Amino acid sequence: MTDLRVLRGGESSPTYLLLHGLGATxxxxxxxxxxxxxxxxxxxxxxxHGGSSSLPSYSFAGVAxxxxxxxxxxGTVIVGHSFGGVVGLHxxxxxxxxxxxxxxxxSAWSDEELAKAAAMAQRPAPAYATRAEAAQRHLRxxxxxxxxxxxxxxxxxxxxxxxxxxxxxxxxxxxxxQVEALVAASPVPVVLARGEHxxxxxxxxxPVALPGLGHNAHVEDPGALLALLSTPPLRPPV
Numbered sequence: 001m002t003d004l005r006v007l008r009g010g011e012s013s014p015t016y017l018l019l020h021g022l023g024a025t026x027x028x029x030x031x032x033x034x035x036x037x038x039x040x041x042x043x044x045x046x047x048x049h050g051g052s053s054s055l056p057s058y059s060f061a062g063v064a065x066x067x068x069x070x071x072x073x074x075g076t077v078i079v080g081h082s083f084g085g086v087v088g089l090h091x092x093x094x095x096x097x098x099x100x101x102x103x104x105x106x107s108a109w110s111d112e113e114l115a116k117a118a119a120m121a122q123r124p125a126p127a128y129a130t131r132a133e134a135a136q137r138h139l140r141x142x143x144x145x146x147x148x149x150x151x152x153x154x155x156x157x158x159x160x161x162x163x164x165x166x167x168x169x170x171x172x173x174x175x176x177x178q179v180e181a182l183v184a185a186s187p188v189p190v191v192l193a194r195g196e197h198x199x200x201x202x203x204x205x206x207p208v209a210l211p212g213l214g215h216n217a218h219v220e221d222p223g224a225l226l227a228l229l230s231t232p233p234l235r236p237p238v
């Protein structure tokens with residue numbers, strides 16, 4: 001069983017299950033959760049990230065299974081960024097899931113890109129002399145440089161040879177997300193969105209564009225994402 005670090009808040013249904021991107025932690029959702037009022041929300045560090053334990057091996061289905069117990073049977077809207085968005089699509093058929101919002105999901109991967117990611121997964125995690133250096137590495141891997149100026153405590157760990165990001169680099173090798181097949185198979189509504197200037201995700205992969213924003217649109221402008229979540233089908237009728 002995977003031990004998860006989970007941030008929580010609010011009480012009213014439906015619950016928003018917030019799934020961060022590769023290399024990040026649940027802390028990236030602070031801006032959005034501060035705008036949700038009394039709405040119930042849960043934001044885990046995904047396995048191999050932050051304060052959550054690692055998996056023996058990584059697959060999108062395996063990560064989804066590890067967080068599936070967080071689905072609120074009263075009704076859950078899943079909001080996932082990039083890697084977390086694919087995990088959310090794997091949860092679409094679970095009881096209680098009402099809809100899935102995928103933000104910044106890179107759906108098309110070349111053989112070269114997949115091979116590069118697999119090679120990164122084989123590299124030993126770098127160690128640094130100071131926490132500040134490890135924290136900077138965390139922000140760089142998560143694409144958060146310039147967006148978050150301080151890494152959360154859970155993002156780095158002290159080891160016998162110094163400091164390193166808590167992220168398990170083996171997760172880089174998770175493989176092709178096969179997004180189109182997941183969307184086609186989803187029994188609940190799926191909304192795919194991207195920041196207008198997201199260089200990783202072409203407009204053809206995500207019909208909804210958030211103006212003026214990049215890959216980490218949820219961090220850049222949480223209000224823009226909140227506006228998206230306030231429209232059907234992501235805001236189910238009461």
